[in-house]
Amino acid sequence: MIELKDVGKVYNASDGDHRALDHINLTIADGDMFGIIGESGAGKSTLVRHLNLLERPTEGRVIIDGVDITDFQGKELRELRASIGMIFQNFSLFQQRTVLQNVMFPLEIRREPKAQNAERAHELLRLVNLDDKAKRYPSELSGGQKQRVASARALANNPRYMLCDEATSALDSRTTMQVLDLLADINANLGVTMVLITHSLAVARRVCNRIAVIDSGHIVEEGTTDEVFTNPQSEVTRELLGWGSDSASDRADGGDSEGGER
Numbered sequence: 001m002i003e004l005k006d007v008g009k010v011y012n013a014s015d016g017d018h019r020a021l022d023h024i025n026l027t028i029a030d031g032d033m034f035g036i037i038g039e040s041g042a043g044k045s046t047l048v049r050h051l052n053l054l055e056r057p058t059e060g061r062v063i064i065d066g067v068d069i070t071d072f073q074g075k076e077l078r079e080l081r082a083s084i085g086m087i088f089q090n091f092s093l094f095q096q097r098t099v100l101q102n103v104m105f106p107l108e109i110r111r112e113p114k115a116q117n118a119e120r121a122h123e124l125l126r127l128v129n130l131d132d133k134a135k136r137y138p139s140e141l142s143g144g145q146k147q148r149v150a151s152a153r154a155l156a157n158n159p160r161y162m163l164c165d166e167a168t169s170a171l172d173s174r175t176t177m178q179v180l181d182l183l184a185d186i187n188a189n190l191g192v193t194m195v196l197i198t199h200s201l202a203v204a205r206r207v208c209n210r211i212a213v214i215d216s217g218h219i220v221e222e223g224t225t226d227e228v229f230t231n232p233q234s235e236v237t238r239e240l241l242g243w244g245s246d247s248a249s250d251r252a253d254g255g256d257s258e259g260g261e262r
């Protein structure tokens, strides 16, 4: 379980302080496929980077499995990062390494025997259905294939958590669905708790069981995916859903329960 308690983040920029997160309280339960939705600049990446301490909070605490990790350093920090996989919009693959070598990278850091690493990397590539591309280079792959390699690499250390920051935002819609289904599979079959950041409601709706909506550094709404999509509480969510404020008041008048896209 991941808990954020009253987390705040202020960046000190040349033109003054900028508050990116304000009083964030959030609980992500084991097994969740947790969506964090918001518009560009809302604070999504900042928020998720606090979960593996790529950013440190200005205020508040980050607690994982009951342990306050906020001040972790050195070995504790390295072990924490190893237990949390991460994938990004731009895939972040090593261009000079083959697919297999990319997936082996996190294992090499742990100085395991090389043969064993290769075996494990092939196993991961089979999991994401790309073992036939083991000797290729990232530049020879499609976007969807690159993200599958990145996912395999993120799983190398058997993480309990996986953070996905706009992982499908660079992909066309069909490829997006395939990558989402892979992530859902990893969640369901390997029991990896997923935190999925997206600006797309369709993406969140397809795979997430819970959703938080963030706007200007505030969580403005949180609930099950069904709750958020059928009965959005905040104006921001209604806008993201494409419900204008007029139609929102129509709905309130009619008291209907069949609003939204369903």
Ligand SMILES: Nc1ncnc2c1ncn2[C@@H]1O[C@H](COP(=O)(O)OP(=O)(O)O)[C@@H](O)[C@H]1O
Pocket: 011, 012, 013, 018, 019, 020, 038, 039, 040, 041, 042, 043, 044, 045, 046, 047
């Ligand atoms: N390293 C940084 N220094 C200063 N400001 C930053 C930094 N990172 C992010 N920000 C600011 O924090 C806000 C939230 O950014 P971000 O978390 O990247 O949003 P999102 O991922 O939702 O698009 C933005 O206004 C952004 O400019």
Ligand SMILES: [Mg+2]
Pocket: 044, 045, 046, 166
């Ligand atoms: Mg971002």
